[in-house]
Amino acid sequence: MNFDFSDEQKSLKDELRRFLAKASPTTEVRKVLEGEALYNESVWKGLADLGVLGAGLPEEYGGAGGGYLELCIIAEELGRALAAVPFSSSILLAAEFILHAGSEEQKQKYLPKLASGELIGTFAYVEANGPVTPDRIAVTGGAALSGTKIPVPDGMIADIAIVAARDGAAGERGISLFIVDLNAKGVTRETVANIDPTRPQAKIVFSGAPAERLGAQGEGWGLINTVFDKAAVLTAFEQVGGADRALEMARDYALERMAFGRPIGSFQAIKHILADMYVSATLARSNAYYAAWALSTGSAELPEAAAAARVSATKAYQHCSKNNTQVHGGMGFTWAFDCHLFYKRANVMASGLGSLSQWEDKLIDRLRKSNKAA
Amino acid sequence: MNFDDTPEEAKFRQVARDWIKANAPHELYEDLANQGFGGAGGKQKSRTDGIATAKAWQKKKAEAGWACLNWPTEYGGRGATPIERVIWGQEEGVYGKLSGLFIIGHGMCGPTVMAYADEETKRRLLPPLASGENIWCQLFSEPAGGSDLAGLRTKAEKDGNDWVINGQKIWTSGAQHSDYGILITRTDPNVPKHKGMTMFWLDMKSPGVEVRPIKQANGQSEFNEVYFTDVRIHDSQRLGAVNDGWKVSLTTLMNERLTIGGSMSTGFSELFDFCSRIQTEDGLAIEDRAVRSKLADWAVKTSGLKYTGMRAISAVSKGENPGPENSIGKLVAGAMMQDIATYALDLQAQGGALNDPDLADFGARFQAMLLRSPATRIEGGSDEILRNIIAERVLGLPADIRVDKDVPFNKIPTSGRG
CATH class of the missing domain: 1.20.140.10 (Butyryl-CoA Dehydrogenase, subunit A, domain 3)
Incomplete structure (x- = not known):
């Protein structure tokens, strides 16, 4: 029985711990806490250079072809260091959604850039306080999106968002996913105060923002x-x-x-x-x-x-x-x-x-x- | 990351499995599978038959080389590797419950005798201990020394080549069934307490040994008081040097870390099953959000313990010592069982008061659990002692500052009222 990580995975862990101890001490995290930055850009770049952002993605999409166990180790070390970077939003959510539901073209278009850190992604689905249910998703979808998402983690720094929107009947089957360019017209955003200022969140308003469908209609x-x-x-x-x-x-x-x-x-x-x-x-x-x-x-x-x-x-x-x-x-x-x-x-x-x-x-x-x- | 056996492990597992299939007392399977938490409603079954059955299974195993697997063959063991012992435990499954009577002998007395007795004694005493012919007990705790074991007062005084023992032990599991015991005594009260103790083994039928069962709060009697009145023990029965008994006892207690990867009952699967069947005011208990939240907490503790055990087994499989994370098992499981029993009775409302297996829900199993669980949080290291162990040995915190450390034993205050 070997219910443990492998020696290679453990050395990845050591390497990452050394890198983060140097690049992302809490003095660095505090720059975001004090509002001097929306995330630690140099740490993010360093992680990209180490190949960490694409570690779990297939090689044909710019990744290192590792697997989920490598991602587990990376996540643990980032959590330990309190790293102020959008790893969970961009890699664990946005990239996963695209990998899971995207067309070949979408994968080619987005994943290599997410893996290199050139593009930051996030997932926007919450609209109102209280638990999210299908009926509480009111942003309307289609070729263009309208409505408001709040709070969106890393919403101020993300280039793209995977957005859950309604484009059909009531209930679960009316929910679909869309990819939206957050730098395009029809998107306005502002920082909202949240209890952890080291990981800023945003309110994003879509007013006919251009959107491309991710996955089949009604499967969101x-x-x-x-x-x-x-x-x-x-x-x-x-x-x-x-x-x-x-x-x-x-x-x-x-x-x-x-x-x-x-x-x-x-x-x-x-x-x-x-x-x-x-x-x-x-x-x-x-x-x-x-x-x-x-x-x-x-x-x-x-x-x-x-x-x-x-x-x-x-x-x-x-x-x-x-x-x-x-x-x-x-x-x-x-x-x-x-x-x-x-x-x-x-x-x-x-x-x-x-x-x-x-x-x-x-x-x-x-x-x-x-x-x-x- | 996987749960797979290595080829050698798989081969060993198959041999063990085949032997168990051909030899285990399958007629007892149901009974053993449902056993636990003491008898319900104070209706304790006679243990006489239980002892005969347990001895028969142990003998059968010993004859085929499946007793005390990690012991050397000359002492009745198999000379097996640690991982083989773990695999055997997994394969033996519910039949392992038959070995309850022998746990202390095999897990604690045997290793102590092996470490400190002379060769002739080891060859004489250990094989019948391994084969279940002899039952052993551990005579450590005293009225004045439980968590503070080194506070013990039972005296051993030298008289020629003999030692004369006077005093009292308490909480001795299985003393009423035991043939032999290991006994820790005070041999010098004029030195600090850890420096004046000596360990012996003895025949429980020695003149002057009296065993009195303790009637427990749950009505049962698993533990005993053992009184010693001028009991004579030959010096050759001494284990370790005179006044070196504390060091010897640590050998014993190190072995108290129960079987690696063995899972303690927590009562969770019983509660889950119960909640899936009983009604609250609004329907099935398990449909209720409040019930679910409680169940989820206990579910993740139960699975957390299970996979902590798997991590330990993996370490053993790689030839490493399992990490300290094993020390959490009883601490988590004991408290959880008590909480689960309390909650199950809450769901039963007034009917929870019933303690007759024919009248109470679920054969009064939760009532039995409620009444037994206080002991689980105390025996074999109380919750508080276990937390100290984790804090000091795992996390490296300093030992408590002690007022009795450099004081001669007979100058330590014995009453809180001055």
Whole structure:
């Protein structure tokens, strides 16, 4: 049995960790936090030069022909470093949608540019507060799109968006996907305040914006579910990376910070918080590995594995990031310490592909279907 | 990344599978598969038959070379590799539950004897332990020393070539069925507590040994008190040097890390099944969002434990030591079982109070789980001790500052009321 990443994959991980430690320390992430930039362009370019952006894409579309396991590793390292780059929007969503549903021509047109980082993509589907359902998608589609999407991650820097729009009857079967050039006429956008300023989001208004169809008419909702399962696995690794880093920060601080004449890490009250963080991070990692296996082998278990990974990783990241702040005490609530960056990222990621309770719901549905409760 | 056996592993698995198919007590399959969480409604089955059945299966395995697989053959084992032992455990499946009586002997007493006894003693004691002919217990915990094991007070005093033992042990699993035990004692109370203990093995039929079963909060009796009154043990039964018993006990406790990759019951599959069948005010419980949210939390903990085990097995398969992530198993599973039982009773509303297998939902299994689970969170390392272990050994946090470390044992305060 080898339920682990290969040695080559592990050396990719080491290489990436070294690169990010140098290129994307939190001082760099803070440039975006302070509004000096919308993303860390130099980190994005560096990732492109390393071949990381196209690592999972087929060679005929400018990728390195790697697989999903490589993407898992990349996502984990980016999550650990809190990298302020549009990897999830552009690679895990936009490129995946095109790879999955695009015509040959669309793949040739977009994927090499996404793989080289020359083009940034995103996915725009939310329109109103509350859970997204097919009936809550009101943007109208066709040759031109009209309506408003909010919030759209990386919406200010993306060149293209995959947009979910209605161009048919009510319900699921009326939803289709479109590719829209965000720099074209008929598109206006503005930054909206979001709880994690290191990953800016936008409001995008389409007023007859030219659009090209992606995939067949009426198949949008199904495509979203398919691509979201894959993205749930990959972002679970991003969450696991963040959870691990938050745990390390708390551990390091507990070793260094003295109170009552001793390191606070010698108090059981602190030890037990850290032990529980370790437990949740470990469970999340193991669930993520299972999902990585299912994704990389095309297993029929993917739907339940993806939901389990998503639920486990969301909870672990929230748990580890909030307790990282707790262990740091008052200093953890300062702008200067990095605790809040993880706390904010964890809570934005918790809703990115739909809320925790929606994924819990999916998980139970899927376990019932597979009739495999444990 | 895969779950596949190597060719050697696959070959070994096939041999194990064939032997089990030809030899296992298949008539017990149903019973064993549904067993767990103690008897429901306080209706405990007699264990006499259970012991005979367990011994018969163990003997059969030993004769064919399937007992204590990782032990050397001269001590009754198979000389198997760690991964072969894991594979055997997977293939033995529910029949492994028959070995409950032997877990402490095989997992803890045997390895300690192997590490510290002389060759003649090992060849005499170990094979009948492996084959299930003899049952062993571990006489460690005391009324004054549970989590703080080194607080133990049972005295061993030298008298010629003998040691004379006086004192009391508690929480000894299986003492009432045991032929032998390993015993840790206080041999010097004038030095700090970790430096004055000595380990022995002894015959449980020695004069002066008295076993009294403890009636537990759930009505059952799995554990015992063991009293020692002027029990004489020959010096040749000493394991390790005089006053070096703490080091010896660590060997034992290192082996307490249960079978790698073995999954502890959490009650999740039972609860999932239950929620798929029972009605709440608004229909099937499993259709309810609130119920689903709870189930999802326990589902991912259960699968997280399962795949953490798979990661450990992969490490063993590659000849590495499994990482520390294994230490989380009992901590997660024990608390989860208690929470699951509490929630299952909540779904049963007033009927949850019933504790008769013929009257309560699901044969009163959740009631049995509710009443047994407090012990799971304490036995074999309490939740708090496990968290300390994770914090100190895995995360590298400093040990607690201790007030009893450099104090002679007999000067340590024994009452919180001064």
